[in-house]
Amino acid sequence: MSVDNIPKIVISRLPVYLRALNRMVQNSQLVTSSHELGKALGISSAQIRKDLSHFGEFGKQGTGYQVEFLITQLRQILNLDREWEVAVIGSGDIGHAITRYQGFADRGFRVTAIFDSDPSKVGTKINGLEVQPADDIIKVLRERNIQIAMLAIPAEYAQSATDTIVEAGVRAILSYAPISLNVPDHVKVRYIDPVTHLQSMTFYLSTEDDLLTQPL
Amino acid sequence: MSVDNIPKIVISRLPVYLRALNRMVQNSQLVTSSHELGKALGISSAQIRKDLSHFGEFGKQGTGYQVEFLITQLRQILNLDREWEVAVIGSGDIGHAITRYQGFADRGFRVTAIFDSDPSKVGTKINGLEVQPADDIIKVLRERNIQIAMLAIPAEYAQSATDTIVEAGVRAILSYAPISLNVPDHVKVRYIDPVTHLQSMTFYLSTEDDLLTQPL
Numbered sequence: 001m002s003v004d005n006i007p008k009i010v011i012s013r014l015p016v017y018l019r020a021l022n023r024m025v026q027n028s029q030l031v032t033s034s035h036e037l038g039k040a041l042g043i044s045s046a047q048i049r050k051d052l053s054h055f056g057e058f059g060k061q062g063t064g065y066q067v068e069f070l071i072t073q074l075r076q077i078l079n080l081d082r083e084w085e086v087a088v089i090g091s092g093d094i095g096h097a098i099t100r101y102q103g104f105a106d107r108g109f110r111v112t113a114i115f116d117s118d119p120s121k122v123g124t125k126i127n128g129l130e131v132q133p134a135d136d137i138i139k140v141l142r143e144r145n146i147q148i149a150m151l152a153i154p155a156e157y158a159q160s161a162t163d164t165i166v167e168a169g170v171r172a173i174l175s176y177a178p179i180s181l182n183v184p185d186h187v188k189v190r191y192i193d194p195v196t197h198l199q200s201m202t203f204y205l206s207t208e209d210d211l212l213t214q215p216l
Numbered sequence: 217m218s219v220d221n222i223p224k225i226v227i228s229r230l231p232v233y234l235r236a237l238n239r240m241v242q243n244s245q246l247v248t249s250s251h252e253l254g255k256a257l258g259i260s261s262a263q264i265r266k267d268l269s270h271f272g273e274f275g276k277q278g279t280g281y282q283v284e285f286l287i288t289q290l291r292q293i294l295n296l297d298r299e300w301e302v303a304v305i306g307s308g309d310i311g312h313a314i315t316r317y318q319g320f321a322d323r324g325f326r327v328t329a330i331f332d333s334d335p336s337k338v339g340t341k342i343n344g345l346e347v348q349p350a351d352d353i354i355k356v357l358r359e360r361n362i363q364i365a366m367l368a369i370p371a372e373y374a375q376s377a378t379d380t381i382v383e384a385g386v387r388a389i390l391s392y393a394p395i396s397l398n399v400p401d402h403v404k405v406r407y408i409d410p411v412t413h414l415q416s417m418t419f420y421l422s423t424e425d426d427l428l429t430q431p432l
């Protein structure tokens with residue numbers, strides 16, 4: 001399997017499949033189909049079969065997918081059969097929320113370092129984790145070989161913080177700052193921007209005309 | 217144009233195009249092409265042309281797209297040629313961060329109400345906005361016809377809060393809670409889950425073998 005031959009958009013859908021499959025396991029469901037998965041996710045069953053076909057044969061015509069087996073396969077493909085350490089840059093509202101986020105558990109990640117440039121925040125604890133000075137980012141990340149970071153700082157500081165963590169060896173960045181970051185080719189960046197999600201819903205919101213026809 | 221005939225995935229890409237076009241305007245760029253847009257976004261130019269063709273003809277063969285014109289069209293398609301009021305449910309870390317988020321400005325949204333069930337938080341102010349009691353959600357949202365809400369509360373309260381805001385008339389929900397919500401067909405839901413973004417990057421992160429071949 002060559003990593004470069006698989007479209008980025010396909011890779012971005014695998015975690016969504018994985019989340020849906022984990023929900024099925026929680027509900028004690030053993031078998032599913034591309035049709036059922038697609039219905040739950042708003043994706044065509046043909047698309048799901050095509051996405052998975054990049055990586056092998058995971059189901060049989062007529063019998064569907066074994067849920068646990070497909071989960072194991074997807075976790076292997078996504079390199080989630082280990083736990084990744086994650087550094088959080090910035091201990092403001094978002095940094096706090098990420099560090100305390102319950103959703104990382106059992107999904108491959110653990111926040112093990114948090115940094116801030118504000119001396120009044122350094123030394124405070126979030127979820128048992130001590131906030132370290134921003135000046136120590138390179139030293140700490142290199143020592144512990146941390147390759148993933150989440151950026152939770154204002155837009156104006158985001159690029160210089162990015163340069164620092166890339167120098168420290170980070171190769172995957174999830175940014176909450178509403179600006180586009182420049183990184184070398186070997187570094188991946190994803191953005192969390194609530195506005196693009198909101199904008200994808202306003203398309204469906206009716207305007208005044210429709211409201212008038214709604215039952216009171 | 218029938219809303220139902222256009223794949224959800226196409227709609228979800230339009231805000232991403234819009235964001236890229238807005239960056240071009242900031243850089244005083246007047247014209248672009250599907251090729252250039254695609255390169256910036258990691259999407260094929262054919263896909264971009266196909267997505268836009270659902271809504272009409274926005275560019276000419278050989279001359280590309282007028283950036284400002286395409287922005288105006290996309291804003292109209294996405295119902296962003298007005299400002300939408302947004303309610304934030306929960307005034308914890310994430311609720312705080314959302315309410316203070318600078319990225320809403322000029323992109324179609326304004327947070328105009330925030331609620332919390334914790335009496336010690338009610339009456340405090342975030343970004344000049346007073347936190348209101350959760351018991352007032354239905355009254356306030358109905359009075360002001362607020363149709364969009366962002367859920368920033370723990371997973372265990374997310375479904376009951378969803379039921380409340382849907383009863384109040386909300387038809388678009390952006391949830392930060394790591395659970396799947398049940399809503400009636402007329403309500404749209406999007407989820408912000410940092411883990412799925414992280415998982416889409418670990419695919420590209422090399423394992424120990426590769427690390428050994430990296431320069432020190």
